[in-house]
Amino acid sequence: xxxxxLLAPVLTWVFRDIVIKFVVFxxxxxxxxxxxxxxxxxxxxxxNPGGLSSAFGAVGPGVWFFLDFFQLGYGLPLLIxxxxxxxxxxxxxxxx
Numbered sequence: 803x804x805x806x807x808l809l810a811p812v813l814t815w816v817f818r819d820i821v822i823k824f825v826v827f828x829x830x831x832x833x834x835x836x837x838x839x840x841x842x843x844x845x846x847x848x849x850n851p852g853g854l855s856s857a858f859g860a861v862g863p864g865v866w867f868f869l870d871f872f873q874l875g876y877g878l879p880l881l882i883x884x885x886x887x888x889x890x891x892x893x894x895x896x897x898x
Contacts, residue, residue, distance in 0.1 A: 826896060834887050841886065 861869075869875075 830891065830894065830896075834890055837890065838883060838886055
């Protein structure tokens with residue numbers, strides 16, 4: 803008879819803290835995963851590719867070696883998406 807009395811606070815804690823936080827963070831993750839590609843498509847129309855093309859055309863071959871060596875083409879999109887995700891998550895009143 804004492805076992806349910808001992809387990810009630812533990813189960814209450816598990817439900818209130820762990821399950822609710824999991825649901826909230828899963829919803830935030832789903833929201834960010836849905837909105838970031840939409841924001842990229844929307845903001846992509848404001849970027850002028852001609853300016854970027856001329857800027858990268860002025861980069862010398864020695865610099866290109868290090869950019870390729872450090873996988874800038876792979877890391878830069880990861881960094882930008884992480885910054886956008888951090889920006890969006892900090893604007894949520896639940897998290898902030």
